[in-house]
Amino acid sequence: MKQSSPSSGATPKAPLDLLANAPSLLLHLLLLVVIITGGLCLDSLFRVLSSSVRDWRALWSELLVASALTGVLGSYLWRMQRTILADRRRVVLLAAIVIAAGLATKLIVPGHVLTPYLFPMAAATMLVAVLLDVQLAVVVGIILSLLVGFVGGKSLDLTVYTLVGSVVGALAVSPTGGLSAFGWAALAVGVVNSVVAVSFRLLGVGSDVVGLLELVGASLANGVLSVSLAFTTFFWLGTLLGIATPVQLVELARPTHPLAKRLLLEAPGTYHHSLMVGNLGERAAELIGADPLVVRVAALHHDVGKCLRPYFFVENQTAGENYHEQLDAKTSAQIIISHVQDSLELARKHRFPTAVLDVIAQHHGTTRVGFGHFYQQAVKESNGQVSEVDFCYPGPRPRSKEAAVVMLADGVEAAVRASGATSAAEIERVVRKLTNDRLISGELDDCDLTLRELGIIGNAFVQVLQGFAHTRIQYPEKDSVERSGA
Known part of the structure; x- marks a missing residue:
């Protein structure tokens, strides 16, 4: 848990454990810089080695430029995006996107006039925006644009053209923007590309209508090509590396998903509780900048394991029915605790992304089962000779804002319902x-949530719960209506 400060918006919000693992992060950073630099210069190395006249100047030139650009990227990651450096899959994904875009640039751009304007560089920044981070995508767009300008004959117009299209594409397609954002992105990239291309052509000598129309057509086609390439690549890339994508999350959030339907049929009380947790969590996530789609999906499925033993959970019990009365407190607690692992196993079978699995695993943290009810019962039964560990969830504690939001929403929904x-x-x-x-007990110590954001989350919960607790006018019975109208 972090104290909020006036400068908190200007500094990266990295969990404390990232600082403790600085050597590992530095190793990831070094590997990223070396791999990207080497990958960008690989074709030049082969060309030099296979040539009878080995001119090393071009190779050294490209190596220096690639090193400088990759160094900028590495510095940004170390300063602002250490959470990405801590995840090997994301490091591999970023390196693959940058190398693929860079090599494609060197193969397609040099020696052509119109082809560079068709080259879908914005696809790379869209992929980074959707799969990793929007701000990182903007930085990648700047770096790749400079690379395009370097290999394209030091062309300023081509550099600006690529830069504007890449940045607009990254901003138009955000991780939470949904599928409709891709259509708007194609239009936005095409329009800004056309404006930039025409602007530079009008500054030149001998610009003609046919040439301008060709540029506009290539620019509009660039937007369509970029979006098409990004759209057909990002969902299987995310699945391959276990990174949650909007398409996958939208699919998992459907009420007709097999797990959701099973929960509704076998544990209806848990299903409606999960819907409410989703409503609470999604609103809070939107306000603090967390991923509302991850929160929604995780909330809908965080208790899906309860469908294996539904009647051991109070929300699925009918009046006068309580199976725990036949069990000792420790056994009851272990049954309740097991629903987290059961939920994880079911989610893994349905190939849920890692981001959602993490929230499911962390949504109870290390809290006591049933707000401590079973622990207190066990103390009475055994005259105080009780191990508290047996009555606490195994954790881990929430390590992301999304997990913290779901934990709080889950607890708040249950507490408000129980209190009446x-x-x-x-x-x-x-x-x-x-x-x-939750704050005092230390359950939020491992996530990068500020006190200010905790207050925002609480306000969001109150607002949503008030909407569900509104009063209604009591409908009169039929007989009384008929008598009053007589």
């Missing part, structure tokens, strides 16, 4: 108490 709170004051009291308890 209906007024705004009662709901706010329950929400503040639970969020403060």
